[in-house]
Amino acid sequence: MTLINVERIKLFTTRSPYWCLALILVAAVGFALIFGLAEQGREATVFLSQIGLQLGLSVFMVLAVLAVTTEYRFGTIRTTFLAVPQRVRTLVAKTVLLVVLGAVVGLIAAFLAFFLTKTLATFPEEPLVLETGEQWRMVAGHAALFAIGAIIAVAVGILVRQSAGAIAIVLLWPLLIESLIQLIPNIGPDIQPWMPFTAGAKFVSPTDGGAGGMFNIGQSGPTAVQGLLVFLATGIVLWVISLIVLNRRDA
Numbered sequence: 001m002t003l004i005n006v007e008r009i010k011l012f013t014t015r016s017p018y019w020c021l022a023l024i025l026v027a028a029v030g031f032a033l034i035f036g037l038a039e040q041g042r043e044a045t046v047f048l049s050q051i052g053l054q055l056g057l058s059v060f061m062v063l064a065v066l067a068v069t070t071e072y073r074f075g076t077i078r079t080t081f082l083a084v085p086q087r088v089r090t091l092v093a094k095t096v097l098l099v100v101l102g103a104v105v106g107l108i109a110a111f112l113a114f115f116l117t118k119t120l121a122t123f124p125e126e127p128l129v130l131e132t133g134e135q136w137r138m139v140a141g142h143a144a145l146f147a148i149g150a151i152i153a154v155a156v157g158i159l160v161r162q163s164a165g166a167i168a169i170v171l172l173w174p175l176l177i178e179s180l181i182q183l184i185p186n187i188g189p190d191i192q193p194w195m196p197f198t199a200g201a202k203f204v205s206p207t208d209g210g211a212g213g214m215f216n217i218g219q220s221g222p223t224a225v226q227g228l229l230v231f232l233a234t235g236i237v238l239w240v241i242s243l244i245v246l247n248r249r250d251a
Contacts, residue, residue, distance in 0.1 A: 010067075031051045050110055068166075088247070152235045200227055
């Protein structure tokens with residue numbers, strides 16, 4: 001617990017985490033406002049109320065990356081390893097802190113977006129309620145995605161060490177790279193649904209894939225649980241690799 005508290009203090013001594021957390025809330029609230037107010041919320045659904053969380057996840061991963069790369073940038077990582085020679089303990093403490101923070105932030109932002117959309121949408125064609133397991137999953141499931149996203153971001157930060165490069169990876173990977181996979185002839189469309197972030201998104205999407213308009217995600221690829229497991233497996237593999245690299249190279 002002492003190491004986790006130390007990591008918490010280090011994380012919040014800079015302004016970047018506060019800006020990132022604010023941007024996550026802005027993204028969640030902004031899209032909730034759009035779908036809640038557009039045409040009196042006629043097109044609003046539980047899933048669409050959560051669209052802003054997709055951007056929010058990317059922003060949180062930037063926060064998690066900076067929690068790692070900032071230490072390399074200012075050289076404080078050397079002091080950390082001198083104080084705690086067992087590097088695995090430091091990495092575990094940092095990861096646990098960010099996983100818990102991610103779960104809390106994802107949960108708060110998701111429910112805030114849902115209830116704001118529900119409040120603003122006066123005539124939704126589909127009832128904005130949380131009654132079924134799928135509806136709860138589409139909202140509360142963001143806690144799991146943010147937590148796993150933290151694991152991936154920490155691993156990328158350890159492996160790359162440079163803020164610009166690591167941030168570029170966590171932003172372009174879900175937003176661009178996975179989308180380009182489907183352009184690979186013959187096998188692209190079959191592989192793309194199983195890519196980590198695309199698969200993870202299945203966990204907070206309707207089972208029938210009918211999200212509405214440009215947000216239709218289709219029914220191909222993994223199920224919701226399979227998608228979450230693919231996302232989690234990616235995080236675990238990258239984290240283990242980052243731990244091996246961390247122990248082998250100089251700080």
